[in-house]
Amino acid sequence: MTEVGIRSPRPGSQAKLCFYYGPMNSGKSTLAIQTMYNFSCSERKGMLFSRFDRSGSGFATSRIGLRTSATDFEGLDFRQLVADREELDHLVIDEAQFLDEEQVEQLADVVDHNSVDVFAFGLASDFRSLLFSGSKRLLELADYSCAVQLRTLCWCGDIGLLSGRISGGRLLIDGPTVLVDTIEEAGGYQVLCRRHYRSGKGRPPHSPSGP
Numbered sequence: 001m002t003e004v005g006i007r008s009p010r011p012g013s014q015a016k017l018c019f020y021y022g023p024m025n026s027g028k029s030t031l032a033i034q035t036m037y038n039f040s041c042s043e044r045k046g047m048l049f050s051r052f053d054r055s056g057s058g059f060a061t062s063r064i065g066l067r068t069s070a071t072d073f074e075g076l077d078f079r080q081l082v083a084d085r086e087e088l089d090h091l092v093i094d095e096a097q098f099l100d101e102e103q104v105e106q107l108a109d110v111v112d113h114n115s116v117d118v119f120a121f122g123l124a125s126d127f128r129s130l131l132f133s134g135s136k137r138l139l140e141l142a143d144y145s146c147a148v149q150l151r152t153l154c155w156c157g158d159i160g161l162l163s164g165r166i167s168g169g170r171l172l173i174d175g176p177t178v179l180v181d182t183i184e185e186a187g188g189y190q191v192l193c194r195r196h197y198r199s200g201k202g203r204p205p206h207s208p209s210g211p
Contacts, residue, residue, distance in 0.1 A: 019122075047085075049094065096122030104137040121148075122134070125162065154196055156195075
């Protein structure tokens, strides 16, 4: 991962708020699950959260087949959660773009006042190429904001930067912000380079990937 905008550690505090972001298929959910596994091996106490996972509420899954249980963070008060569970060392948030701004403030508080590490993983921007409100606030408050390093490709073979919502091979520019996707369905998502995102061109039907 490439670290962007690293801030100096706060005096007297070692806990951190970290945000790892990238487009579809960049391995964010895989990293969230791996983070939980790594810390559990060190006998640290933590919880994994997600929302709008493709497997439904109560799970975090990755496109490469990893799947584990997770707590749905819809409407959750993280300050109260940590106050009720004093044994917690860390929180891992998958699909962090769906946090609301108040929840991001709560996560900053549990880092600053409870010394609980927070690791958030999510998309930066939505299908309109606009920042999700949760991601925007994370970028503003995080100690570390890191672009996931795994290379993702547009159908043309160029680097994929943006998640486009596609129907009939064309890019959609309006509709609900949240759509749990499969790429084969009308209204599904594709990773696109900036050129093809801005030109509104998804993968042509039955075309192979490549320049």
